Amino acid sequence: MVNPTWEPRTSLHVLEVRALFLTLIRQFFIARDILEVETPALGSHASIDANVSCISCLYPAVAGLTKYYLQPSPEYAMKRLLAHESRSIYQLCKVFREGEWGRWHNPEFTMLEWYRVEWDYQALAAETEQLIKDLLQPYRQLDASEVYTYQSLFQTYADINPLSTSTQALKKLLQAHDINPPETDYDGFLQLLQTHLIEPKLPRNKLIRVIDYPESQAALARTRKTAKTRVAERFEIFLDGVELANGYQELTDVVEQRARFQRELDGRSAQSNPLPVIDERFMAAMASGLPECAGVAVGVDRVLALALGHTGIHEVITFPFDRI
Amino acid sequence: MATYTTNEFRSGLKIMIDADPCSIVENEFVKPGKGQAFNRVKIRNLKTGRMLEKTYKSGESVEAADVTDIDMQYVYTDGEFWYFMDPNSFEQISADKDAIADALKWLKEQDLCAVTIWNGAILNVTPPNFVELKVAETDPGLRGDTSGGGNKPATLETGAVVKVPLFIDQGEILKIDTRTGDYVSRVKG
Numbered sequence: 001m002v003n004p005t006w007e008p009r010t011s012l013h014v015l016e017v018r019a020l021f022l023t024l025i026r027q028f029f030i031a032r033d034i035l036e037v038e039t040p041a042l043g044s045h046a047s048i049d050a051n052v053s054c055i056s057c058l059y060p061a062v063a064g065l066t067k068y069y070l071q072p073s074p075e076y077a078m079k080r081l082l083a084h085e086s087r088s089i090y091q092l093c094k095v096f097r098e099g100e101w102g103r104w105h106n107p108e109f110t111m112l113e114w115y116r117v118e119w120d121y122q123a124l125a126a127e128t129e130q131l132i133k134d135l136l137q138p139y140r141q142l143d144a145s146e147v148y149t150y151q152s153l154f155q156t157y158a159d160i161n162p163l164s165t166s167t168q169a170l171k172k173l174l175q176a177h178d179i180n181p182p183e184t185d186y187d188g189f190l191q192l193l194q195t196h197l198i199e200p201k202l203p204r205n206k207l208i209r210v211i212d213y214p215e216s217q218a219a220l221a222r223t224r225k226t227a228k229t230r231v232a233e234r235f236e237i238f239l240d241g242v243e244l245a246n247g248y249q250e251l252t253d254v255v256e257q258r259a260r261f262q263r264e265l266d267g268r269s270a271q272s273n274p275l276p277v278i279d280e281r282f283m284a285a286m287a288s289g290l291p292e293c294a295g296v297a298v299g300v301d302r303v304l305a306l307a308l309g310h311t312g313i314h315e316v317i318t319f320p321f322d323r324i
Numbered sequence: 325m326a327t328y329t330t331n332e333f334r335s336g337l338k339i340m341i342d343a344d345p346c347s348i349v350e351n352e353f354v355k356p357g358k359g360q361a362f363n364r365v366k367i368r369n370l371k372t373g374r375m376l377e378k379t380y381k382s383g384e385s386v387e388a389a390d391v392t393d394i395d396m397q398y399v400y401t402d403g404e405f406w407y408f409m410d411p412n413s414f415e416q417i418s419a420d421k422d423a424i425a426d427a428l429k430w431l432k433e434q435d436l437c438a439v440t441i442w443n444g445a446i447l448n449v450t451p452p453n454f455v456e457l458k459v460a461e462t463d464p465g466l467r468g469d470t471s472g473g474g475n476k477p478a479t480l481e482t483g484a485v486v487k488v489p490l491f492i493d494q495g496e497i498l499k500i501d502t503r504t505g506d507y508v509s510r511v512k513g
Contacts, residue, residue: 182362
């Protein structure tokens with residue numbers, strides 16, 4: 001019998017830098033008087049987001065085995081805290097996603113998530129960039145950052161207006177670049193253009209901030225009316241074509257929140273995916289009033305990997321999914 | 325019908341695409357934040373050898389190709405087909421010229437080759453990395469010239485032509501790297 005691989009994937013140096021990052025992140029938030037919190041990794045509700053699959057587990061209860069879910073993000077629980085305390089908070093935690101396994105994905109990964117009460121999403125984007133730059137500084141000197149709107153990003157790197165084109169035109173553009181797309185919808189084609197065509201072309205060694213997403217990709221971000229359409233007040237930050245952060249001007253309107261959940265559920269039933277149940281504890285917190293705030297999530301493993309020049313996150317995770 | 329979901333994709337996995345057996349060369353999971361997940365794969369068509377790229381929605385199922393790779397001994401040729409034997413079962417199957425392709429110029433009877441079989445027919449033959457073949461024809465060797473400077477063509481017993489050092493003589497047995505077609509060394513007879 002062959003001995004199974006028992007050694008960690010990480011070098012001692014990587015372990016040391018990871019430990020340093022965790023310390024520096026905590027110092028960053030202490031200096032800004034943002035409170036560290038912990039919320040459960042286990043939840044009673046799966047994510048409503050049609051593009052997120054939760055890992056479930058069974059817990060014995062009086063009525064038999066009850067299904068619980070490893071949390072794909074601490075967002076719902078942190079918003080319940082925000083609704084109660086109205087105070088800026090952050091969390092460093094493990095989150096879990098079923099099926100996400102690739103160079104830049106591991107089904108279990110380290111997330112940094114924080115919320116700034118009374119802040120605007122653009123200010124939070126700037127703070128996120130500051131933190132990433134602080135962490136990378138000893139290892140890499142980045143060039144000046146660039147900011148694009150989702151629209152200008154697609155116009156610059158794919159020569160198409162993502163807010164006013166047809167599904168057919170997107171499909172044709174993909175095929176013109178030898179990308180054989182599967183059958184999907186308008187947003188699916190936009191996302192394929194982003195991952196297959198735009199991300200590889202993004203300038204290297206600088207933070208790229210993308211803001212103002214199509215309304216259909218708002219997730220939990222507030223939307224704003226523009227001259228021609230509505231955009232979601234959402235940002236993402238990329239480095240070397242890799243997404244490091246995703247943030248929102250948080251939606252605080254509980255009626256709109258329920259409508260969005262319903263749309264996701266309709267989308268899921270159209271794909272005959274299992275239907276999650278809306279978390280009424282979260283809805284009740286939203287109804288009691290979420291303070292105006294901006295929130296962001298950062299993939300810590302990715303920041304670490306890019307600081308040390310790796311081409312994926314497995315080298316910075318002690319025991320990635322294929323060694324557990 | 326056996327199928328694989330994209331979660332099982334890995335390099336070397338054999339799947340059917342447009343009725344042709346293919347082998348996954350590279351599989352990349354991509355998912356923009358809050359977006360749909362896709363598997364972007366580079367694939368080799370095992371019939372034509374051509375590379376292609378394809379993107380699947382993560383979770384999609386794809387038909388498995390009934391392809392096996394086994395080591396088989398080359399036995400003989402009747403000029404039209406090349407016959408291989410499974411050294412365990414002694415079963416013989418034949419390969420046509422398309423399947424033999426470039427392996428032809430290195431094949432010597434009794435050599436153990438990596439053979440790819442699909443639906444009971446040979447798709448592809450890979451010769452051993454190193455083969456030992458006799459020089460059928462070359463200019464007379466220059467005695468004493470072992471400096472390694474300069475070379476000349478030599479025709480081997482299988483018909484392959486390789487570049488060899490000037491000191492090599494007709495009738496000598498040479499070790500050849502079939503992946504590059506390069507001369508490696510003389511084999512003491």
